[in-house]
Amino acid sequence: MAVQGMNVFERYLTVWVGLCIVVGIGLGQAFPQVAQAVAAWEVAQVNLPVGVLIWVMVIPMLLKVDFSALGEVRQHVRGIGVTLFVNWLVKPFSMAFLGWLFLRHWFAPYLPAEQIDSYIAGLILLAAAPCTAMVFVWSRLTGGDPLFTLSQVALNDSIMVVAFAPLVAFLLGLSAIIVPWNTLLISVLLYIVVPVVIAQVWRRALLARGPQALDAALQRIGPWSMGALLLTLVLLFAFQGEAILRQPLVIALLAAPILVQVFFNSALAYGLNRALGEKHSVACPSALIGASNFFELAVATAIALFGFESGAALATVVGVLIEVPVMLLVVKVVNASRGWYEAGAMRH
Numbered sequence: 001m002a003v004q005g006m007n008v009f010e011r012y013l014t015v016w017v018g019l020c021i022v023v024g025i026g027l028g029q030a031f032p033q034v035a036q037a038v039a040a041w042e043v044a045q046v047n048l049p050v051g052v053l054i055w056v057m058v059i060p061m062l063l064k065v066d067f068s069a070l071g072e073v074r075q076h077v078r079g080i081g082v083t084l085f086v087n088w089l090v091k092p093f094s095m096a097f098l099g100w101l102f103l104r105h106w107f108a109p110y111l112p113a114e115q116i117d118s119y120i121a122g123l124i125l126l127a128a129a130p131c132t133a134m135v136f137v138w139s140r141l142t143g144g145d146p147l148f149t150l151s152q153v154a155l156n157d158s159i160m161v162v163a164f165a166p167l168v169a170f171l172l173g174l175s176a177i178i179v180p181w182n183t184l185l186i187s188v189l190l191y192i193v194v195p196v197v198i199a200q201v202w203r204r205a206l207l208a209r210g211p212q213a214l215d216a217a218l219q220r221i222g223p224w225s226m227g228a229l230l231l232t233l234v235l236l237f238a239f240q241g242e243a244i245l246r247q248p249l250v251i252a253l254l255a256a257p258i259l260v261q262v263f264f265n266s267a268l269a270y271g272l273n274r275a276l277g278e279k280h281s282v283a284c285p286s287a288l289i290g291a292s293n294f295f296e297l298a299v300a301t302a303i304a305l306f307g308f309e310s311g312a313a314l315a316t317v318v319g320v321l322i323e324v325p326v327m328l329l330v331v332k333v334v335n336a337s338r339g340w341y342e343a344g345a346m347r348h
Contacts (some may be wrong), residue, residue: 013320013323014325025241028239028242030096032193038235047308050232050235050340051300054228054299055186056227057225058297059195060221062199063224064133064193068156069147071151072159073151075148076282078282079148079273080148080155081276082273082278083289086265086272086290092128096171099119099257100256103119112247120180121175123258125302126315127296128164129160130156131288131292131293138284138331139284139285141286141331141335144284144288144290147284149288152285152289157196161196180305191301191304226294231261233299236308243311243314248292255318258322263330265287269286274344280338280341288330288331292327293323299316
């Protein structure tokens with residue numbers, strides 16, 4: 001059955017990623033020289049084909065963000081407070097801990113020892129980038145307050161511009177992973193700052209012609225974003241094919257800490273909003289943004305920092321693979337628990 005509010009690409013994202021795995025591995029095995037040639041197109045450790053694909057991926061998503069919505073933040077101080085607490089003080093640190101626990105200890109015998117640090121780095125990158133685009137879909141599916149959703153996305157994106165690099169560097173340092181600061185700063189500039197500026201200039205130009213011009217542009221370029229993501233994944237799996245064929249269990253092992261993190265953070269945000277007496281229509285998007293990730297940014301940064309063949313790149317892609325089915329489960333839970341939520345919130 002079709003999920004209302006999601007287009008065909010969003011609805012079947014897990015299927016498309018699965019196809020990308022098969023196609024990418026097949027192409028990598030059949031034409032390894034092509035994959036190597038693509039990897040060689042680098043300037044200052046930034047892969048040019050991936051850089052272009054990431055811009056095509058990210059800019060349409062950032063085009064949806066209205067930074068003037070920051071003025072709405074004061075309308076829902078409690079919900080925004082929970083969002084910021086979970087997104088910036090809990091989520092990245094809990095993922096670093098779960099990565100250490102699952103990958104360096106529990107699953108270590110089943111993983112290639114030389115890639116464990118890289119896998120943990122990928123998980124940290126995934127958790128340090130709060131969701132920008134898909135959270136609008138999840139919010140719509142739960143009857144979330146659209147102005148609150150927009151304001152929390154705008155605030156998170158504003159914070160991400162300045163906090164993403166130092167937070168990632170700090171957590172990687174805690175995990176004893178050396179990060180090249182220059183490359184990290186270049187990644188933030190190329191994959192956050194520049195796309196934000198381009199998207200906002202483009203947004204203003206479109207709105208000058210009327211809201212319908214922006215809506216038409218979003219409808220037109222939406223498929224480009226998903227197409228660029230899928231092409232990036234094909235390239236990535238062309239490099240990862242050998243490692244996956246040697247140890248096919250690795251994707252399931254990487255999914256475990258991501259799943260725990262999603263359920264923990266969404267439950268924490270949902271429960272905190274209820275304890276504070278916030279409305280259900282605010283608690284839902286607050287919980288959902290704490291559970292989902294800006295995986296496009298995580299994939300791009302992982303490739304820039306550690307390369308196509310790295311465990312970090314593979315770990316971020318596992319986040320893409322499980323995003324839709326897991327988030328739809330969270331949506332189902334918060335919708336089904338509305339009566340319980342409102343009974344508790346009314347007492348505050």
